[in-house]
Amino acid sequence: MINLRKIEPADLPFLYTWENDAASWADGDNHNPLSQQDLRDYIESTTGDIYRDCQLRLIIEEEGVTMGCIDLFDFDPRNRKAALGMYIAPEHRGKGVGRRALEQMERYAFGHLNLRLLYAVIATNNAPCTALYKTSGYTPSSPLQGWTLEADAVIWIKSQIEL
Secondary structure, three states: OEEOOOHHHHHHHHHHHOOOOOOHHHOOOOOOOHHHHHHHHHHHHHOOOOHHHOOOOEEEEEEEEEEEEEEEEEEEEEOEEEEEEEEEOHHHHHOOOOHHHHHHHHHHHHHHOOEEEEEEEEEEEHHHHHHHHHHHHOEEEEEEOOOOOOOEEEEEEEOOOOO
């Protein structure tokens, strides 16, 4: 069973590897290497409270094996929405880890945080992520032409029904 947990100092080696994976930079907002000190400072400064930090990064693990991380960011408590980001370590891709982590994050975001909308910006050339969000009930919304130098992108949205 997938577990999502707060970042700990022991996660520094994983974060250092993942954040410096240049192959994934086109899918995110990182465009340069990060030092271990940069990441150590981040780990020490993050509270794990989305209302304070306006973002939340959780480590994805299963039976003590660290597999990736999942983020809520661009948190907007007034409009009850947030963006999603996820990184799955290459050796754990294609095994359903992303789907299970996304399901757990949705339960937390919609159930505990009472968000009404989650969204992800996915490059059109990222077929695995597109398939994940499509099969998880997200709807393609806005096309973003020329979003990056590598590809266009699409905003995928999932709304929690208002009662």
